[in-house]
Each structure stands twice: as C-alpha cells, then as structure tokens.
Amino acid sequence: MPTAHLIAVGSSPLGKTDLPGRDLFSKALAEAFEELPDPADVVDGLYVGAQSERYENQIMQGTLMAEWAGLRNVPAERVEACAAAGALALKNAVRDVRAGVHDAVLACGVEKMTAGGTEGATNALGAAFERALEQRSGITAPATYALLARRYLHETDATERDLARIAVKNHRNAASNPRAMFQDEVDIETAMNAPDVAPPLKLYDCAPVTDGAAAVVVANDEVAADLQARADAVRVAGVGSAANNLAVAERDLTYVEGANVAASTAYEDAGVDATDVDVAEVHDAFTVCEALLAEAAEFAPKGRGIETVEDPADRSAGWTDVQINTSGGLKARGHPIGATGLLQAVEAHEQLTGRAGERQVADADTALLINEGGVADAHTVAHVLTARGE
Amino acid sequence: MTDTDSTTTGPLAPEDITADSPFTLPGFFDALADGQLLAARCTECETHMLPPRPACYGCGSRAVTLAEQPRTGEVISYTSVNRPPSAFDHLAPITVAVVELDTSARLTGRVDAPLDDVSIGDRVELQVRDPETADIDPDFDLSYEEEWPVHVFELL
Structure with a gap:
C-alpha cells in the first residue's frame, strides 16, 4: 500500500474577516502551494469539507474550489459531517492515495460562519441535531454540550473551574500561535465570571464563530520525494472514524465511545498506542470535550481528563505526557466548522516538522488528531501523523 | 411495557x-x-x-x-438554552433535559420549569402538547410537521 504524506499545509486568517468562503480558500491554497508547482501539476483530485450551504447559499463547493485551484475535470467532492467535515476530507484524500487511485490529492475545508451573524450560525449548526425530537425541543450546540458537561460534573470530581482552566490554557497556547483567532490570554476569573451560555457552560467554555479555510496536500512517496524541498515531511500513519447515534439522549453522556473507536482504529492502523503520542489536537468545541476526548484517546484515566492543563509531571497516575491543543484548540485558534479538522493537521504538521515556534513540543514525532461532528461523537474522525522516519 | x-x-x-x-x-x-x-x-x-x-x-x-412507553422517568442531565434558535427565541431561556423513561428509553425534551428548580435524578412526566400550545414559531415546521405534537416534561 502506498504511504500517504502530508507535504504542504496552508490556512487563511481566522476570525471575522471581509473575505467570502472561496477567497478564504484562495488564501489557504496560496500558502500551501508557496513552494510547489501549480495545483494542476500536483494533485489529481480534491475533497472539501464544508458544514452548511446556509452561510453563503452555495453548494457544489467541490467544483468551485477545484476551479479556484485551476483544476478541471478531476474528481472534486464536498464532504459533510458537520464539524468533522475537514478531517473527513483528509481521510478521503489519504484513502485515495493509499489505494493508488491518485498520486496526490488536495484536502481542504472552508466555512464563512459570520455571514448570517450569531443567529445565522446558531440556525445553521442546529441542523446537525436530530430533528424529530431534539431540534423540535429548541436545543443548540452549547446546550447539547452543556448536557454532557452537567453529567460529567455530576459523575466526577471535576468542577466548573476545572473546565474554565482548559479555556485559559488554550488561550495561552493561542497567544503563541500566529494563525490563531485569539491572541490574548484570559485569566481564570474572567472565564469564571463570564455570562452563562448554557449552564454550566459559560462564554469561555465555547469555541467562537469563525470564518476560515485550510488546505493540505496529501501525496504518495514518489510525489513527496519529487516535490519536497525539505526531507521532513509528515506521514499520515493511521486513520479511523466512527459514527455513533445522532440523538445526544441516546449516547453515553460521559464516555465518547465513538471517539474511542476512531482513535483506537487510527492507533492500530499506525502501529502505535496512546503512550506514543507527543502532541494531540482534539475537538474542544466546548471545554468539556477536551476532557472527554483525553479519556477517549486513552491519555487520561476516566474522570481525570480535566488534567490536560497540567504539566505531565503533575498529572494523576495513568496519564500520558501528551501535550493537548498546542494550537489553542477550537476554543482560541478558532473553529471555522468545515476547516477545523484540517487546521488540526496544520498544527500537527508544524509540531512534527519543528516549526511551531514558542509552542514547539520538544522531540514531537507522533501526533493524534480528533475531529468530531454533530454533538460529540455523533461522528468522529481520527488521524495519527508521524514525523517521517519514525 | x-x-x-x-x-x-x-x-x-x-x-x-x-x-x-x-x-x-x-x-x-x-x-x-x-x-x-x-x-x-x-x-x-x-x-x-x-x-x-x-x-x-x-x-x-x-x-x-x-x-x-411509560410517561414517567428521571432527569439524567439538564441545562438552559439561553440563546435558542430563532424560532424559539420568545421562549428563552428554555430548560431542557435528557430523560430516561422507566423502560430505559431516553429522549431530550423541554422541561416546563425554571432551571433552578431542576436537578439530576428528579422525577418527571412527559406531556403531549399540540403545536399551538407548545408555542413554536409555525415557520419552524416543515410542511409535513405542522400537525405533529410536541413533548414537554413536567416535574413530579
């Protein structure tokens, strides 16, 4: 089976921008291809992750993004699993390269979330929830995750302050990430005193509404060897995904089983286990998710996922020494839904190639990415990335 | 049952x-x-x-x-939707809960009580309301949903 390499990455500015979706994509593409020939001379296909056509009244993003990249009459498809769309694009690109269907594929993601204001984003995201009983009860993304958080605080020793500390940590990480939407640190009292969004979740427990795009090039050995100026490319060593139930009520609120299946599958595919992972980007759409995913990825013992904020030496027995969400995570790097899974890959690429600047984790050679869609593990895609040669 | x-x-x-x-x-x-x-x-x-x-x-x-199914069950988790989707704006804040019925079937629904009155483990009863009484903006409904009732939990 051909090996899939991540040979180039790019992202747009993240936040509320004056650029529509296709132009955000152009920014991400321009960075990814800074040191490469034209996309038409490199890739044979494209996948684009995009959550909703409600933001810009545009479907057919596969065709549109291919056109903007100068690709014509190649396979180009939009993929969707709410916020897991970006990783789904990466997964499909990796599958095609591994299967020998294509030598190189462009995986990208884009979302123009601010187009309709907070109300537009709330309504667009609401389509991710089960319609018949849950949407008709008036729920929102913060509310569904608040149901997880309330139960987590009930079953474990964790407190609202523990959740707030995750937000504080992710803002601190984002402050040293030039790509991040938020460049400011937040202190614990600010986070604790912020308005309730859906109790026990407060403003700083929630990832922001973000415009943004990301693009990565996945290539086989030959293309990677031809095009790579540096010998430090990153390998996509493992892939896993799983869809759990759609209704949040019909899932375990404190164990994201689907995420565990996806991560375990990716570990097995890569021939690693949780203790091998040096850096992880996990889907902290809400602070409680970071704790739940640390447990599902088998970094943390049950009920102690909140210790993602601690130095490894200070964590409970049974914890690994992984560093989580060095990018600032969804919370502070930003969460442009369809692009998020690829922004995770961008951070892993920087960490594994030693380009992460102040937030560089020493000797990082294995990364785990967990990208989720719907509420928590309604859909999970996991990737293991390794520095080449590992 | x-x-x-x-x-x-x-x-x-x-x-x-x-x-x-x-x-x-x-x-x-x-x-x-x-x-x-x-x-x-x-x-x-x-x-x-x-x-x-x-x-x-x-x-x-x-x-x-x-x-x-029985109409009675227990609150597994709950919260308040402070900024609901636009069709539910006039109802904010909406208390919602995941309820486990006595058969172990689980569903999410609104709770007809202020957030502060609800706790995990509370006993609730499912009530069926017609769409008008449930007070959802009719624009929210798809054409085939217009007559569908809405379930709401009441504290016992």
Missing part, C-alpha cells in the same frame, strides 16, 4: 413502512397525538428507542417491535 397491537416483529417488510406505521415519523406522531408514546423495542437485547426505527443501535438486530 406490553407490546401494542403490533404483533409482528421485524425485519420490517417494504410494505410495512407506510405513513400509518409508528415505525415512521408520521405514524409515530399520529400515535402520540392520540395519547400513545411508542418506542421500538429490540426483542434481542431489550433496547428501547424513541422515535421507533427499523434496527437496534444496541445490537444491530432488526427484530424490533413496538412497545408503548
């Missing part, structure tokens, strides 16, 4: 899947409007599923049948 007049056990045949059957959403909501809360019950592993569906998420079996 006893099974209803559905004497058959799945797999469902294509001709079983009509808008009259509670295994479809129109049939489920028609029964709910008539006062019957019907779940799919897996005859292999006893998982109860709301709304009913043709296969069991617990074990994968399609040997499902219909079973009327």
Whole structure:
C-alpha cells in the first residue's frame, strides 16, 4: 500500500474577516502551494469539507474550489459531517492515495460562519441535531454540550473551574500561535465570571464563530520525494472514524465511545498506542470535550481528563505526557466548522516538522488528531501523523 | 411495557413502512397525538428507542417491535438554552433535559420549569402538547410537521 504524506499545509486568517468562503480558500491554497508547482501539476483530485450551504447559499463547493485551484475535470467532492467535515476530507484524500487511485490529492475545508451573524450560525449548526425530537425541543450546540458537561460534573470530581482552566490554557497556547483567532490570554476569573451560555457552560467554555479555510496536500512517496524541498515531511500513519447515534439522549453522556473507536482504529492502523503520542489536537468545541476526548484517546484515566492543563509531571497516575491543543484548540485558534479538522493537521504538521515556534513540543514525532461532528461523537474522525522516519 | 397491537416483529417488510406505521415519523406522531408514546423495542437485547426505527443501535438486530412507553422517568442531565434558535427565541431561556423513561428509553425534551428548580435524578412526566400550545414559531415546521405534537416534561 502506498504511504500517504502530508507535504504542504496552508490556512487563511481566522476570525471575522471581509473575505467570502472561496477567497478564504484562495488564501489557504496560496500558502500551501508557496513552494510547489501549480495545483494542476500536483494533485489529481480534491475533497472539501464544508458544514452548511446556509452561510453563503452555495453548494457544489467541490467544483468551485477545484476551479479556484485551476483544476478541471478531476474528481472534486464536498464532504459533510458537520464539524468533522475537514478531517473527513483528509481521510478521503489519504484513502485515495493509499489505494493508488491518485498520486496526490488536495484536502481542504472552508466555512464563512459570520455571514448570517450569531443567529445565522446558531440556525445553521442546529441542523446537525436530530430533528424529530431534539431540534423540535429548541436545543443548540452549547446546550447539547452543556448536557454532557452537567453529567460529567455530576459523575466526577471535576468542577466548573476545572473546565474554565482548559479555556485559559488554550488561550495561552493561542497567544503563541500566529494563525490563531485569539491572541490574548484570559485569566481564570474572567472565564469564571463570564455570562452563562448554557449552564454550566459559560462564554469561555465555547469555541467562537469563525470564518476560515485550510488546505493540505496529501501525496504518495514518489510525489513527496519529487516535490519536497525539505526531507521532513509528515506521514499520515493511521486513520479511523466512527459514527455513533445522532440523538445526544441516546449516547453515553460521559464516555465518547465513538471517539474511542476512531482513535483506537487510527492507533492500530499506525502501529502505535496512546503512550506514543507527543502532541494531540482534539475537538474542544466546548471545554468539556477536551476532557472527554483525553479519556477517549486513552491519555487520561476516566474522570481525570480535566488534567490536560497540567504539566505531565503533575498529572494523576495513568496519564500520558501528551501535550493537548498546542494550537489553542477550537476554543482560541478558532473553529471555522468545515476547516477545523484540517487546521488540526496544520498544527500537527508544524509540531512534527519543528516549526511551531514558542509552542514547539520538544522531540514531537507522533501526533493524534480528533475531529468530531454533530454533538460529540455523533461522528468522529481520527488521524495519527508521524514525523517521517519514525 | 406490553407490546401494542403490533404483533409482528421485524425485519420490517417494504410494505410495512407506510405513513400509518409508528415505525415512521408520521405514524409515530399520529400515535402520540392520540395519547400513545411508542418506542421500538429490540426483542434481542431489550433496547428501547424513541422515535421507533427499523434496527437496534444496541445490537444491530432488526427484530424490533413496538412497545408503548411509560410517561414517567428521571432527569439524567439538564441545562438552559439561553440563546435558542430563532424560532424559539420568545421562549428563552428554555430548560431542557435528557430523560430516561422507566423502560430505559431516553429522549431530550423541554422541561416546563425554571432551571433552578431542576436537578439530576428528579422525577418527571412527559406531556403531549399540540403545536399551538407548545408555542413554536409555525415557520419552524416543515410542511409535513405542522400537525405533529410536541413533548414537554413536567416535574413530579
């Protein structure tokens, strides 16, 4: 089976921008291809992750993004699993390269979330929830995750302050990430005193509404060897995904089983286990998710996922020494839904190639990415990335 | 709970899947409007599923049948939607909960009580309201949803 390499990455500015979706994509593409020939001379296909056509009244993003990249009459498809769309694009690109269907594929993601204001984003995201009983009860993304958080605080020793500390940590990480939407640190009292969004979740427990795009090039050995100026490319060593139930009520609120299946599958595919992972980007759409995913990825013992904020030496027995969400995570790097899974890959690429600047984790050679869609593990895609040669 | 007049056990045949059957959403909501809360019950592993569906998420079996559900259950988790979708704006803040019925079927729903009055473990009863009484903006409903009732929990 051909090996899939991540040979180039790019992202747009993240936040509320004056650029529509296709132009955000152009920014991400321009960075990814800074040191490469034209996309038409490199890739044979494209996948684009995009959550909703409600933001810009545009479907057919596969065709549109291919056109903007100068690709014509190649396979180009939009993929969707709410916020897991970006990783789904990466997964499909990796599958095609591994299967020998294509030598190189462009995986990208884009979302123009601010187009309709907070109300537009709330309504667009609401389509991710089960319609018949849950949407008709008036729920929102913060509310569904608040149901997880309330139960987590009930079953474990964790407190609202523990959740707030995750937000504080992710803002601190984002402050040293030039790509991040938020460049400011937040202190614990600010986070604790912020308005309730859906109790026990407060403003700083929630990832922001973000415009943004990301693009990565996945290539086989030959293309990677031809095009790579540096010998430090990153390998996509493992892939896993799983869809759990759609209704949040019909899932375990404190164990994201689907995420565990996806991560375990990716570990097995890569021939690693949780203790091998040096850096992880996990889907902290809400602070409680970071704790739940640390447990599902088998970094943390049950009920102690909140210790993602601690130095490894200070964590409970049974914890690994992984560093989580060095990018600032969804919370502070930003969460442009369809692009998020690829922004995770961008951070892993920087960490594994030693380009992460102040937030560089020493000797990082294995990364785990967990990208989720719907509420928590309604859909999970996991990737293991390794520095080449590992 | 006893099974209803559905004497058959799945797999469902294509001709079983009509808008009259509670295994479809129109049939489920028609029964709910008539006062019957019907779940799919897996005859292999006893998982109860709301709304009913043709296969069991617990074990994968399609040997499902219909079973009327009790209206009472317990709050598993709860929160308040402070900024709801626009069709629900006038109802904010909306208390919502995940409730486990006494058969172990679980569903999310509004709770007709202020957030501060609700706790995990509280006993609740499911009430069925017509769409007007439930007070959702009619623009929210798709054409086929307009007559469907809405469930709301009340504290016991």
